[in-house]
Amino acid sequence: MPDRDHGDIFSEEYSKPFLPPDHFKRKALVKDDTPYKEAADDKLAYWAGMAENIDWMKKWDQVLDDSNHPYYKWFVNGKLNVSANCLDRHIENGLGDKKAILFEGEEGDSVSLTYNELLKEVNKFCNVLQDMGVNKGDAVTIWMPMIPEAVVAMLACTRVGALHSVVFGGFSPEALKDRILDSNSKILVTADGAYRRGKVIQMKGAAEEELKECPSLEKVIMVERTNAAHQPQEERDFLWSNLMADAADDFSPVEMDAEDPLFILYSSGTTGKPKGILHTTGGYLVGVNTTFRYVFDYKDEDIFWCTADIGWITGHSYIVYGPLSGGSTIFIYEGTPDYPGKNRFWELIEKYKITVFYTAPTAIRSFMRWGNQFPEKHDLSSLRLLGTVGEPINPEVWIWYHENIGKKNCPIVDTWWQTETGMIMITPLPGVTATKPGSATKPFPGIDADVVDDEGKSTEPGQRGFLVIKSPWPAMLRTLYEDPERYEQTYWNQYQGIYFTGDGAWKDKDGYFWIMGRVDDVLNVSGHRIGTMEVESALVDHKSVTEAAVIGKVHEIKGHAITAFVTLKEGIEGSEELVDELKKHVGKRIGAIARPEEIFFTYELPKTRSGKIMRRLLRDIAENRDLGDVTTLMDPEVVKSIKDDYSDN
Ligand code: WTA
Helix, strand or coil: CCCCCHHHCCCHHHCCCECCCHHHHHHCCCCCCHHHHHHHHCHHHHHHHHHCCCCCCECCCEEEECCCCCCCEEEECCEECHHHHHHHHHHHHHHCCCEEEEEECCCCCEEEEEHHHHHHHHHHHHHHHHHCCCCCCCEEEEECCCCHHHHHHHHHHHHHCCEEEECCCCECHHHHHHHHHHHCCCEEEEECEEEECCEEEECHHHHHHHHHCCCCCCEEEEECCCCCCCCCCCCCEEEHHHHHHHCCCCCCCCCEECCCEEEEEEECCCCCCCEEEEEECHHHHHHHHHHHHHHCCCCCCCEEEECCCCCCHHHHHHHHHHHHHCCCEEEEECCCCCCCCCCHHHHHHHHHCCCEEEECHHHHHHHHHHCCHHHHCCCCCCCCEEEEECCCCCHHHHHHHHHHHCCCCCCEEEEECCCCCCCCCECCCCCCCCECCCCCECECCCCCEEEECCCCCECCCCCCEEEEECCCCCCCCCEECCCHHHHHHHHHCCCCCCEEEEEEEEECCCCCEEEEEECCCEEEECCEEEEHHHHHHHHHCCCCEEEEEEEEEEECCCEEEEEEEEEECCCCCCCHHHHHHHHHHHHHHCEHHHCCCEEEECCCCCEECCCCECHHHHHHHHCCCCCCCCCCECCHHHHHHHHHHHHHC
């Protein structure tokens, strides 16, 4: 791939990289390349220095223990508590009356909590958890809308030493059940329902049947958010409000080892079963604290808004643990950007005087399509820094963001990272890095990222390859929950001693990274990771289906749209009704985000002679490309007939 020359896409004004504006650079937390130099000189000393920004109950003996690859340990024998770092120490430093959380609900209701107030809520919930018999190391599942109680529940888990497993509120009850079973959770914290574009979506009430099938589950705690119906079960079910009303508001944070588990977060992989990505305490906190402050240029007066859901890693690291360990003020919004109007986000930025705004390219693509009239109506002058995450951003979309939201005044940090990496890995530092639209630029200080070929050799500028991380970093995943084999297999088997990200990328002559997206069977639909196998398993689970192949078709707004090719059982006819039924079935098994956009019936799927489904060919068909050589297929006629049927449709 040629090095990108912006001159060919953009006007003269945009033909060069974007330098940090002078006014920004002057006040920036990082103004020059010192951290890059320090990290290059002695990486472990650099990370040890970063760890000094955290309060330790006992200091570590060793920064990194790499003697048992790929099971790394960071800050060995260090003791700390994450909630104490996110709450108590700020209060001790005189920030007790500073706002920790500003919240606005979809209906316009609002809540604000100072650090003092948040600590009290967290302490109360710790007492609730303790009374329910939650001990250090127990798992608690959190399935909630975007409300402050979700943050309280997460922080309380870390304070008592329980590990949380937050399940995205949009996942279906069946997906919730699978995750409760896999993590062996004793407690579920949930809500009666969630507001979504003016409607109430039932949560707990919709999951009653599934909850009965979770033997480990002892108690269910429910926040009353919407008055949605549910069937309380005596002895198992409790109301959040009742429990909190009676709970004491002090609780001493439990001393945790740096390597004690902090949370599990399920993420899609290349099989039907989601992976329970396990993060631990010390390294994770050092990683997210450092990146939060450096990448988002921490300022005491910031109002930081990360629009991700708390159920994804972005919500964990940059709604909760990064900003709160940094003593920042976070803004949380419950709803979507288009309800009640398409100006909702801009209205909120104006109202809350948001200074740093971090969102996904898919959202920006929608904003751009809706038109400039929506942001134009609002005063966005409080903004000083913009960010993106989750997928590659098209350069034109980057420019739109820069002009219409940043008013050419705000640097943009395009941050590449993963659930597995825990922290931002490739990113500009906004006061230092010259940015190129569409590139996440360079590895964060202390991160050894590279692009390599099949043999693991660094590629030349412009040459495509695989994105890898060549040495351990503090917030890295430690394993897959109760599945170390899959951990080794997925991340460490491609190359000796090197972490495989699953992304394709190339570097330009200036050493900038350009991420091209997944090279495995994982899709990125509106910034959400969905495994093709997960959707296929859900389809095959339907009584009419024999076999299914799922691909991501390139989609203007969503990045990928899910397209499924389905073979039906003998004697069953494909129909519009069956298409609808199958879409609903996937929605029920996984959640609305995984519902296929298109379903095609075919009498056979294209396979190699060894029986492997050729998804690449299906992608070519769906995206209207030439099929090239198909002679290696078991039955070359199959693709021809699928292609003809598809184009007739
Ligand atoms: C993709 C989200 C290009 C990538 C934090 C990665 C990106 C996957 C970017 C992880 C970016 C994330 N540019 N691609 N700035 N950020 N990705 O686990 O394919 O939900 O592997 O973590 O998103 O998705 P995950």
